[in-house]
Amino acid sequence: MLRLIKIEFLKLRRRKFVWLMLLAALFMPFLALLYFKYVKETGGDPLQFYRWSAFSYTIFIILPVVLGILCTMLIYEENQYDMLKQLWIVPISKMGYFFSKFCVVLIYSICFMLITAVASVMFSVLPGYVAFDWKSVLYLLKTCLEIGIIISFAMLPILAIAASQKGYILPVCITLVYSFLSFSLMTVNMYLHPLSSMAVIVMRNGDIPGVVLTQAINVPLAFLCICIWDIAAVLLANIALGRRK
C-alpha cells in the first residue's frame, strides 16, 4: 500500500495543475484581509478573522471543489491513457488502487488546510489586525488539521463516483452540486450530508464566534452520517472497479 501511495505521488510530480490548485488555499485568507480592511473590524479577536479565512467558505465550497477536481483528475487521467489495464495486469488490487488515490486526497487536503492556516496567520498578523498569540494560532492549526482529515473522508463519495465513471463531466458537476448541497443543508438538517456533518464536528465546542447552528450538536451522529456515506462510497467503488476490464 505504501508503495502504491509513493507511486501516486511520483505521478503527481508531472501534473503542475494539481500544485497550482493549492493556490486556491490563499483565496479566502486574502478575501478576509480585504473584508476586515474595508468592511469590518476584527476588534483584535483572531478567531473572528480565522472564521472568515479558514472556517467558512473554504470548508464548504473551495476545498470541496478543489478536492472534487483532484479526485476526478486522479482517476480520469489514468482512464484516458488506458493505464488501468496495465495496472490490473501487474496485478494491483482494485481496492488498493482506490485507497491509494484516497490517501493522496487525504494528504493533499491536509496540505491545503495547513497552507490556509499559515496564510490566515500571515494575513491577520502582518497587517496588524490581530496580535500574534500562540494559543489562537495553535487552535487554528489544530482545527485546520481536523478539517483536512475529515473533509477527505467527506469527499470519498466523489472519489467513488469518479472511479465508477469513464468521463469527467459527471463527477465534476456532482462535485459542484454536492458542495452546494452541504452549504444549503446546514440550515435544514446538518446530519444528512457528510460536509455539513464535518462542520458539526469542527464546531463541536461552539468556540467559533458568529456561527449559529440550527440543531443541537451531536458529534456521534455526525460521524455516523460520514461513515454511512463512506461505506456506500466504498461499496460503489468496489462494484464499479470490479466490473472494469
Next chain:
Amino acid sequence: MKKLLWAERQKIRRSNIVWIAVFATVMVAVIVLLGGQDVYDGSRNIDNAGWYMTTAQPWATFFVLPAVIALLGSYIICREEQEDTITSLRLIPVNEAKLTAAKMIVTFSFSILLYLLLFVITFSVEAILHFSDLSVAMVLGFLKAYFLDGLGIFLAISPIIAFVSRMKKGYWLAMLFAEIYSFAGIFMSMSNTLKTFYPFTAVFGLSGYYEATIGNRIGSIIVLLLCGCLSAFILKGLKYSEK
C-alpha cells in the same frame, strides 16, 4: 456558419454533457427549495410569492451554473483537439475561427437555456404553491431577469472559456477559475462600486436583481461587453495545434 451550428448541435446531442448540465440546474433548484423550508417571521420562506424565483438567481449564479457553463464551453472547444477530430475537420477544410465562433454560440445558447430552465422550474413550483399570489408583471419581470442572467453570465465567463481554450489545458482550469470567479461575487457585492463593475454582480445590476441607477446599469453593460470583446480578442488568436 449554419452548417457548423448544425454540426455542433448533432455532436452535442450524442454527448451526455447536456443532461449533466440539466441535472446540475435541477439540483440547484431542489437545493434552494430545501433552503426555502426555513421559517422566517412565522412563515416558510418558500410560501412568500417571488421568494423562490428571487433566491434561486444568486445561489445558482454564485455557486454552480457559471462553472457548469464554463465546463461545457471549454469541453466542446477542447474536445476537437483532445479526440483528434480537428485533423479531419481541417481536411474538409473548416475555417477554425468560424468553428470556434459556432462553439461559442452553442455555449451562449446553453447559458440562456439553462437559466430559462431554472426559471421554468422555479415558476412552476411557485405556481403550484401559490398561483393566485403571482401577477403577470411579476412573472414577466423574472423571465426578463433570468434571460438577462443567462446572457450576462455567458459574457462574464467567456474570457475564461477563451483563455483555457487558448491554453489548451482545458476544462479543469475553466471550472476552477469560473467557480472562484463567480464565488468572489459574494464579496464584491459588499461594495457599491465593485458591485457595478465586477462582471458577476454587474449581471445582477443589469437583470434587475440588484437595485441600480441607469448610470450603474450602463457601467455594468460596458463591463460585460468588454468581457465579450476580450474573449473575442483571445479567441481570434486561437489556433488548434498542428500535428
